[in-house]
Amino acid sequence: MLKKLLLGGLGAALVLTAGILLGHFGIQRGSTIPGWIQDVTQDVDEDLIQRFISEVDNVEIQENLRELTKVPHMATTAGDERTVQYMLKRWQDPDTGLDRAWREEYLVYLSFPDPKTPNKVTVVNPSDTVLYTAREKEKEYGPDQKDPDVVQPYAAYAPAGHPKGKLVYANQGKPSDYLHLNQTLDLNGTIAITRYGGEGRAQKAINAAPYGVIGVLVYTDPRDINDGRMSDTNETYPHSWYMPPSGVERGSFNTQYGDLLTPYLAAKDDTYRISMAKITGIPPIPTQPIGFEDAYALICELGGRPAPSEWQGAFNCTYNLGGPGFKPTSTFKESQVQLDIYNRGEIKNSSNVMGVIRGSVEPDRYVIYGNHRDSWVHGAVDPSSGTSVMLEVTRVLGRMVKEGKWRPRRSVIFGSWGAEEFGLIGSAEYTEEYYSKLSERSVAYINVDISVFANATLRASGSPSAQSVILKASKQVKTPGSESTSVYDNWIRYFNRTSPTYGFYGALHLLVTWPTYFTQTKTSARIYPAYHTAYDTFDYSSKFIDPGFTSHQTVARTAGNVLMRLADSLLLPFNCSDYAESLEAYLAKALELYTEGLAVHNISIGGYRQRQKCISCCEDVPLCSSQPLKVRGINDQLMLLDRAFLDPTAFPDQYGFRHVIWASSKASEPTFPGLADAYERAALSGLDEDWEEAHRQLSLLSQAILGAAHTLEEVI
């Protein structure tokens, strides 16, 4: 048992030299000492891991998915309630269920189109004749699309309204896109059509409004999702995995997360709610998503100058900026585009389904595994590929528990979150309600949302210290269709290693992993093409994403393996040195980018290099091995390492962000987010107060990193 680490302040010397080597623990089974002593010194049982891996069944996952995707199950609908009941039934099963399962409800603010008055997009000429009407529904290729509960494509949280104006093409709706348009066009009173990608959904409208734009359309360009394919006679679904011309990506058009009316508070019946007028981060103007079939009809008729080459998509026409409006040669000449949006907010009851397996030795330490349950339509990939995997994990683990073969050292909590599609609402409300308990006891959070959307290799992201356990698990699981190649072997074929600088800050502030397979080995699609459309169905998944469900099986084996290791390891399988490596990379980048600019304002970043600290936290092997409270102490250090970076004063303007290393940032380079944003703002404005904020960010970063070092060093 050896753990030695060197952790400097913000210095280049910020290196944790050696990882944690899991040792074997001293006390042997079968002696005459009390039974609990054997329990408290028990480490991961590799035989049980192997049993778990062998029992995970691809056909079970397939049948889970079939059941979960029978009907659309958008948050708080009857279809959603059907999945609630199914989860409860499975988790309460006497042979394969969990110790306990129940539902928890929140009253949350959602946004829906009006089923009686669908949203409309039309082209209207000066005498108010409608020349063109965009589809209200996606084209039906099978019974799934015919289901009356398929929600019309819409932009959740975009306001109702009836703007009419000349059309312009605004590329991805980024600030720079509108800035470019504004150089030659008066955007006042225009409708902007934008393509998905490059900018957040809500942001496309938020960026537009200051220029006087009164409505926004958004579509998915075939270049960005279909590798250019556009024809549904032989190219797109049901002939392939590509999005049909009428397919529309739905989505939540907001930038915050959690219930929008109850920031930082769990949305209970009597909870204080802000007024709807105070909601921020949603489109200030009506917005509607449409299919590329309709976008084609509009964009290829646009007049004005040609858009820059990077703005051009896959349509066989030149993308013009708009006159504003259509070409004089078009049948739409002089016409305007009209949006008739009838979205409305509703406060609805959303459920999380929770389940637990109680820990034997440390029940007050939680390993949490979750995924959302709600979809936009049938959601076979998003989220039900993850839910069907979760149900298979719980079936196998549940049986081992019911048979008395296994009980985890730590408690395992499963969460099937509601209303995620509207902005991570279920998990955020859960976290708000149980904040103190969770922040004291959670060891890790594993999130498996979309579990398979392609078939290339595993994708995982999370806190750097979790890297090693994921690598370990991936070495024990075979890649689909191979008896010898491991997931790990296949992985390193695609990546040299996981990115050292990609962290994740989820609603739970904890470790998040998202194992995923790419289905097509060669695609430039930014995600699978049926994403958030009415084509994300069991039929789609079983034919094009994972026929035979062996990739799903592989994700279940890997994620479950990680889960068991987190739950059972005597010493938590977290590697501080991986964390340090990430910090070091961030620091190197910050030094490279900011040293000179800060020096001009008498702010020294180099000074932080001088602080060094030699940390060693358990070199005495026999002590560690035989003393459960010492082991617990070390585990607490490991568990709480990531929490040491939380600082509620760090980002007063950014809702929900408190982690000074993994926060949202506009920075293009992988480095400390608060420092990067503050530096860029100061460099742009030149204001003293902005340079002061950059200095403050540097100081709180230094304090957080040293604070983390203090939690790792010898406890007293």
Next chain:
Amino acid sequence: MLKKLLLGGLGAALVLTAGILLGHFGIQRGSTIPGWIQDVTQDVDEDLIQRFISEVDNVEIQENLRELTKVPHMATTAGDERTVQYMLKRWQDPDTGLDRAWREEYLVYLSFPDPKTPNKVTVVNPSDTVLYTAREKEKEYGPDQKDPDVVQPYAAYAPAGHPKGKLVYANQGKPSDYLHLNQTLDLNGTIAITRYGGEGRAQKAINAAPYGVIGVLVYTDPRDINDGRMSDTNETYPHSWYMPPSGVERGSFNTQYGDLLTPYLAAKDDTYRISMAKITGIPPIPTQPIGFEDAYALICELGGRPAPSEWQGAFNCTYNLGGPGFKPTSTFKESQVQLDIYNRGEIKNSSNVMGVIRGSVEPDRYVIYGNHRDSWVHGAVDPSSGTSVMLEVTRVLGRMVKEGKWRPRRSVIFGSWGAEEFGLIGSAEYTEEYYSKLSERSVAYINVDISVFANATLRASGSPSAQSVILKASKQVKTPGSESTSVYDNWIRYFNRTSPTYGFYGALHLLVTWPTYFTQTKTSARIYPAYHTAYDTFDYSSKFIDPGFTSHQTVARTAGNVLMRLADSLLLPFNCSDYAESLEAYLAKALELYTEGLAVHNISIGGYRQRQKCISCCEDVPLCSSQPLKVRGINDQLMLLDRAFLDPTAFPDQYGFRHVIWASSKASEPTFPGLADAYERAALSGLDEDWEEAHRQLSLLSQAILGAAHTLEEVI
């Protein structure tokens, strides 16, 4: 072993029915099982507590005090450094010292008068003749006052300046006092003389400035501190404990705490500092404290109408409001009061002295015991009565450790804080620097500042859950001069019980206790009369506060007993039901005061009553008794209960306050501080947004209380 508790939301049912009964733990010494099992199940050793009590020596404390008070030791002066060296010598003593002791330094912003140009207060007639000059120094009665290092009385952080204006008497400088004056007087350009009490030091000037007041004097009225006594020929020190006519209470005139230039950041060399112009909570106008001898000369000459009867003090004249200015019959008629203030800010190096005794079983759990070291002058009572007690506690405990007789289960950290008098700076910077470590591991913080200032009975305040251990300790210690009466017996003679509704939120966010004796059984003094004057000396303490130092000895015995119980108890001696009782009392008060007013605005406080939760967290005695990790789990619940009430979003405008139960509040009634303040503001303004804030406060209170309940209930 039984702990059952019922905890409702904000309901009347918020009752934790039964306290924690400390049980005896199963495994006996002397068996053949590993030694560490005996260690981890070891509870408090009552024999060692008795040894501690018997070894605490009054003469040792007297000699500690003599040494500590030889010279003035204001923060960062040579005298302060002398005490740093003394603490280090004592804590590093090979026979009676701690395991380790060291100093930690911070660069902090302090405020001093200019020794070369003393502050002056004069009465100046229209032709600029000085008619009266207030004393620059306190009168010398012995060698202590003659020490050249006695700092001139001043108001730390009050700005330099030379205001001259007509004098008015503003009572205690409360908002209502200026409001009253303003009804009949134009305060523009006036100097206000105020008496200590009723309002914070800085606030007297902050409240004054909006009325155009340009300078503030503050003095201690003999009514408030001297039971009316005024003459130094036979009534005041050196004839008694009363304040001599020239005595002046110094103090820090600020409302925040911690280094004013580095909010939320430890004040290191390269830490970001706000500009001095951005400091808030300090006097905006020059301010100076004076003795009542000078105040008498000014107030009794004031013209204008008589002040209200509650404003009258002990002087043998009518306190008039001022014309503004003096009576026409006075020799000061037409004259103005001139302040010449030369205070200046300085960034100085302040030291904490730290020491530790390493815990044997749970070294990563900290019991912290501290007191500040810096005084205004000699500080025999404040703070050296506490420091001399702390040194005696460490001497006795240190010897037991060095002799191998004792090692605490948990680690004990001792802190001798610097620059407390300027606003809790040393402890605040320490907390900021080690925030994550301390918030994860601290079990309790015991603060013993002024340990004896009178001789009536013990005074202790702290988190309600700490009540029981203080009561327990007080029953084992005899009151001074008695062989049979315990501190506890004497205590209940004075109070039925400690206030259930008095909590404390200190710089460490943790439990604070402050055992104190009243010296005079019959006095209306708000504190001991030499407080912050040049008369707070060894001579004063040994003659008038505690001749023989037996009260000091009693505090040392009690505080050390509490410390040992916190450090050694197998189960932490915290009683949840005492916490619930406090919450219940707060709730009852809130229901009484606010139910109707909130209902008018459709905010229901009664709804919270319906939530109830049955909580039981360790009914299985044998399990608890034999399983160290179960015990640790319960202790974590107890330790973290108080932390569950921390919410960084609760009081965005109040620096440093995050605890929703024990926060600063303007409310006169003992109830939830955030709700009370929000309610009062809303009731006054009637604004919708203020009622919304009241509702928000209610919701976050409910969430915090339920969050605490969640941490107490069965862990999974």
